[in-house]
């Protein structure tokens with residue numbers, strides 16, 4: 001019998017692995033999952049033997065340890081809370097805006113049982129699901145009617161298709177945006193069955209360019225916010241006010257894809273100016289649409305605002321039925337919008353605004369405390385130093401705008417930076433950080449204040465495991 005054959009004969013059976021103490025310790029996990037994990041671990045050992053090379057550890061203990069890892073992974077939720085240490089405030093990979101406490105509570109409440117998502121409680125009749133947020137949108141932005149869909153990409157398609165199917169839509173060459181993935185204005189136009197008419201140049205477009213492009217086939221002038229890029233230097237675009245005036249004089253509509261959707265003037269909070277929803281409506285745009293999970297700081301959705309007639313036309317479009325949002329999104333959105341009724345309390349009660357307006361002194365204090373705690377708890381294998389840095393707003397908002405921050409840089413002789421960053425991501429909760437200049441960089445602006453201790457605890461566990469492995 002060859003070496004491989006004898007090793008294969010000695011492989012533990014799946015039942016032996018299932019009975020091993022390492023797996024019995026995870027008795028809470030579903031039995032079918034445990035069996036699958038044990039089978040997978042034995043299979044992996046068998047493949048390793050057949051592949052030859054260095055003899056793998058095929059003891060029952062080693063295979064059971066591997067099975068326990070697989071089981072632990074499969075038995076715990078895959079989508080879960082994570083710590084955003086990246087410094088990108090609206091990080092699409094990490095779910096963009098973190099919800100406020102009020103929105104979290106509203107989601108839990110709506111999820112707990114049935115809810116009145118589309119029933120008018122007074123009459124008992126079927127109602128519109130936007131009824132819950134309609135009045136809030138009007139109160140906050142002045143818009144008479146609102147529609148909510150899955151995201152702003154859907155809102156764009158719905159607006160274009162409703163207002164301009166089989167007709168022409170004029171867009172400036174300076175606003176031919178790609179947001180990421182397949183959201184690119186020319187592709188979206190095709191999807192919505194509209195004919196794109198490009199006017200002007202990349203850096204400059206004039207009102208006369210739009211004027212000259214209007215034909216009997218034109219249905220819409222679309223203004224697209226340059227949310228994730230800037231054209232600097234010899235550059236100009238036509239303001240929405242002038243586009244709306246021109247459109248109305250010629251009997252066509254003016255739409256504004258506002259993207260980031262600031263509900264109020266961010267300068268009040270010491271932030272750079274970002275075109276806001278009320279500004280766009282006041283300028284005369286017939287329909288304004290934007291994301292719910294960018295500067296609004298709510299759940300993923302696309303919000304469309306405009307006259308009652310236009311919004312009703314959008315609602316009747318079959319695309320709307322494919323894009324409408326669920327009760328959990330509406331619950332989170334309503335609670336988030338309510339916070340804007342008291343703008344002066346936003347920095348305290350609105351998570352995203354807290355992050356955007358966090359005073360640098362407070363960030364520095366937390367960074368220094370965190371560096372000290374890590375230095376003490378991980379003495380001997382990890383150094384932690386504070387450094388001034390810059391956080392990015394991200395998510396296609398406030399393009400190119402960074403906010404000052406303080407970061408903690410982690411360096412270790414035991415780990416390459418990328419390896420330490422990977423270990424942090426595999427922690428519970430996962431901690432997602434950047435690697436820069438051979439250090440793991442933790443940005444205290446995006447780590448929520450109640451998460452600082454989680455970071456220390458995760459690093460202590462990583463250090464313990466490493467010492468255990470070395471011993």
Ligand SMILES: *Cc1c(COP(=O)(O)O)cnc(C)c1O
Pocket residue numbers: 151152153154156177179183224225226227228257258259260290291292301302395396
């Ligand atoms: C972000 C953005 C979109 C896409 O919004 P999603 O909510 O991500 O679908 C579309 N247009 C502009 C101008 C944007 O900034």
